[in-house]
Amino acid sequence: MRIWIDVMTPKQARVFSQVYRAARSRGHEVLLTTRLHGETTQILSMEGVPHVSVGRHGGRELLSKLKAYARRALDLVDLVTEFGPDVLMSLSSPEAVRVAFGLGVRVISLNDTPHSVHVGKLTLPLTDRLVYPAAVPAHRWLSLGARAETLRPYYGVDEVSWVLPALGRLRGRRREGDLAVVRPEESHAAYLTGAVGQASVVEPCLEFLLDRGYRVVLLPRYDDQGEYFRRRYGDRVVIPDRAVDPVPLYSTADVVISGGGTMSREAAMFGTPAISLFPLEDPLYVDVFLASLGLPIFRSRDPRDALTLLMRIVRDPDGFRVDPLPALSALENPVEV
Structure with a gap:
């Protein structure tokens, strides 16, 4: 064929x-x-x-x-x-x-x-x-x-297709401590036209993490996002010059903050607490599904509410981490459907 x-x-x-x-x-x-x-x-x-x-x-x-x-x-x-x-x-x-x-x-x-x-x-x-x-x-x-x-x-989510193989390789890696991964929203998407302003929805959480002394790896989606965050935060954040594979970071980070859905789902499927700040009112059904399985994924459209949750997470990151394998073992892989 x-x-x-x-x-x-x-x-x-x-x-x-x-x-x-x-x-x-x-x-x-x-x-x-x-x-x-x-x-x-x-x-x-x-x-x-x-x-x-x-x-x-x-x-x-x-x-x-x-x-x-x-x-x-x-x-x-x-x-x-x-x-x-x-x-x-x-x-x-x-x-x-x-x-x-x-x-x-x-x-x-x-x-x-x-x-x-x-x-x-x-x-x-x-x-x-x-x-x-x-x-x-x-x-x-x-x-x-x-x-x-x-x-x-x-019965599953798209991310199963690549997270499960990586989980087998990376599970059990030592946490680095005070490491956070941040991803801005999908600012160029048609479904967000007019829904977001100049500032990113992840910034209140980002600034809190920096003030707490966290090493923040920020993964912009577009060149203009990278330019904005470099100009605003300088060397206080780590912004790779090229695409990097974020998956190995999930097993060593305390928390992941995302303006979208994919990265927060990936992190939660590693058992790492993740906050999605997806800006639309529309429900993210797949996120709700993963949360129902006991995985640590949280949704907040209000950056202030997300910040309150983040404060709780950084006080006790281990208290929010879970073993994801019992939940993931029952999921279908879309590649095999």
Whole structure:
């Protein structure tokens, strides 16, 4: 079988690196395309996954997003036509799904973000199979145009596919003490247009950690975020020049603070307390699911409430840590669904 995989974001680079390896091990031919967007291509390179970069992220503005979408879709057509895929796999990539539909290629989408309404409306009506965490109510997908017969829920979260193998390698590493990992929000995403201002939602927590003498590793999503935090905090924070694998940090950090969802879920699945400051009112069903399993993931849309929780965590980090294996052992891996 010829499989086309399209990767749009750093999180997708993680999960589809696992899909790529699984497909190749079963003898399938794979074309993996991506775009210039944050650390996406760097993560694919770190994972050793061959890829072809086509186009780039459209930035913050709606017009630039539309133009980037149109250009990338056109650029994908000839490349994909030459490869001749039997199926497309993506995390609801608007350009790839549209191209696949136009070429009569079957579409399989992974998706755990019903709050990404624009992407959902563009892709789910054209999707032949939607693989999603069962924690997300089916009606959320149906409201975005998915057809009931395409739905394939699984008992787990996307992060299982790469966290479980890493947990086996890294579990039991010594904690460094007074180490925190911080990730700003996804400020360029369409679903956050107009929802965040200039200052980052993670800053009150970041400043508290610095005042407490914590060594903070800050992982910006974009160059402009990196410039902002370097200008504002200088050498008080550690900001890598290139993409780094944050997973080894989770086993040694006291706490993880994220403006999104993926990194907080990764950390909680290592048993490390994590606070998500995802700014939208929309529920993060997968986070609620992991919390229901006893994993230490907490959600706060108000930075002041998050700060209060963080104060409790740093007073007794070990009191918030858990052994994650009993909870994770029962989860399905989406790569195997």
